Amino acid sequence: MSNVTIKLLAERLNLSTATISKALCDSHEISIATKERVLALAKELDYVPNPYAGSLRRNKSKTIAVLIPEVADSFFSLALNGIEEVALEKGYHTLIYLTHEKLEREKSILKSLSGGRVDGVIMSVTVETASFEHIKEFNRHYPIVFFDRVCKEIDTAKITTNDFECGYMATKHLIEAGCQKIALISISNSLSIISERTEGYKKAIEEFGLNEDCCPIIDFPDEPGLEYGIIRKMMSSSNRPDGIVATGEKLTTPIYLVCQQMDINIPKDIKVICFSNQSSAIILNPTLTTITQPAFEMGKKAASVLLKSLKYNSLILTEESTVISSTLIARGSTVC
Amino acid sequence: MSNVTIKLLAERLNLSTATISKALCDSHEISIATKERVLALAKELDYVPNPYAGSLRRNKSKTIAVLIPEVADSFFSLALNGIEEVALEKGYHTLIYLTHEKLEREKSILKSLSGGRVDGVIMSVTVETASFEHIKEFNRHYPIVFFDRVCKEIDTAKITTNDFECGYMATKHLIEAGCQKIALISISNSLSIISERTEGYKKAIEEFGLNEDCCPIIDFPDEPGLEYGIIRKMMSSSNRPDGIVATGEKLTTPIYLVCQQMDINIPKDIKVICFSNQSSAIILNPTLTTITQPAFEMGKKAASVLLKSLKYNSLILTEESTVISSTLIARGSTVC
DNA sequence: ATTTTTTACTTAATCGTTTAAGTAAATTTT
DNA sequence: AAAATTTACTTAAACGATTAAGTAAAAAAT
Known part of the structure; x- marks a missing residue:
């Protein structure tokens, strides 16, 4: 001091x-x-x-918390970047908490914040977050803005991207590139964003009349390391897909590696499109076609909405929900 | 509340x-x-x-701040991950501040923290941090632990990796792979880590008797976007290098792209080794030989040292400085 | 010239804790 | 049985700011 x-x-x-x-x-x-x-x-x-003397007296901490599953991930680190930028500009301080996809951690963090440590929270839920009571309870006292991985059940601002549309776009892109048997693979099926993307995928499959039996939807179990086996199995099946929609950036590496190992050529034998913000997409071989989310903008928007509500002391901000479009960037992994 | x-x-x-x-x-x-x-x-x-009532009374905030240049970077996001892990475990809260390599930002953040908002700071300085008075001043009142980009001039714990050795190792690796004309390229020459790496590089060049005139040291100016031109110029020179030591992960993309555009084959025409923690190294084509820093461990160690000092109220902790070795992982970009 | 208003302060309470010092009752020691 | 100690509390001050309420003096209004 x-x-x-x-x-x-x-x-x-x-x-x-x-x-x-x-x-x-x-x-x-x-x-x-x-x-x-x-x-x-x-x-x-x-x-x-002394910030705490002021906080105590005014009952305002000028501090927000960011709860994200992890930070070593292009999407979340870019989003955090956007959040911090807006927060600093408005004189707010940003506490960072990583849930590591653990519901218990999410719960205990929110609990620890509920004594007045922050004025509001920006969060993206864990894959385990299937019940929302702890968030609802917290939200009774503090404003929350969700981004990307939202809780539909909670009535507050949600900053998302057009996941459904992108699931559709990605799939359509593969179909137009000539794919007939398109697999969708995900790290989890419990997340709102993943189910949106999956629905978009299904719509495209149906709309273009692909044989659904040849279009498997694969969810990875929680334990890491199993991706390789699952992808390898898929690749060795008699009815190997000729297109993959991967709904998370973590999936790029196993897909590329398995294809390499099994001597399956991307994009000739199989085309790949991935929801990813990794900057290395352009130097992969082949370069990776991506659905790139507006991570930085989403972070900025989430922070803006939260800080605006804090400024005017307005608790309800559902109408502030915003959908910012992602971009499909066609590259070598889907273009022969 | x-x-x-x-x-x-x-x-x-x-x-x-x-x-x-x-x-x-x-x-x-x-x-x-x-x-x-x-x-x-x-x-x-x-x-x-109420945390602030307690903080006010005890003059302890149970909060630390992390100051890093950016978070959308594999090294820093992994380090932050390590810091947060230790902090949460010990019941500390972590404020995150991004300096975006701006000295002014670093100064104003430290100033804003000096009213007692945090019990200590973990930081990696900006490329602009050539004077240290603001950090020294802050350090008179609060403990600081540096990691990676340290201030030699300030007497406190520094968690680093063996940069000198790695600069040497990287260069030696290229020489052993047959390179004779090795360029070193950096984002900045003002950082302690870069000069360490550069010294290691120089030592190897000298030790193995390479012609120093063919081994240029290139620093990028601060403005982004100029990398391409500089690399392209280097590649078109009559005396094109046959090996590159890139001292930062940001350099991978321009190097790969320029080589691609100019039809220069890695590793046949030029071998590349990069200081990088990018997980995509293994799916690049060719796969990228890296010096991988123990980012997560460095973050954990930095937090451990700081929190230990806070626990025992001991301000001086220079002896706690630790060097954690990086790993050279040889991959396709240096092996024909 | 008196009243009212304005200026430029001060006093003291408050935010929610922690903690040193005090105290009455119970218990132990002598 | 008296003295000393222990138990289980309470009182009140403190942390460093903010702010409602009070006040004396100066300025303005009547």
């Missing part, structure tokens, strides 16, 4: 602490001469207000 | 707030019966202490 307090300034200037406090926030009750003296001394002594 | 306070519990139980407070921290001054009553009611009403 810095030991320069309002009290010290008051003593030095023979004024009351109230005068100092008011002078510092430029109150009209204080004479210009006094304000100048106060400001000068404050500057000289490098006075920085 | 939650409206359940110690005062409320006290009223409900006809006890003083002091008794409640002591009961909650299991003080020996309170009878077991009373403790049980307090705990039961606290649980029933979902009491969560």
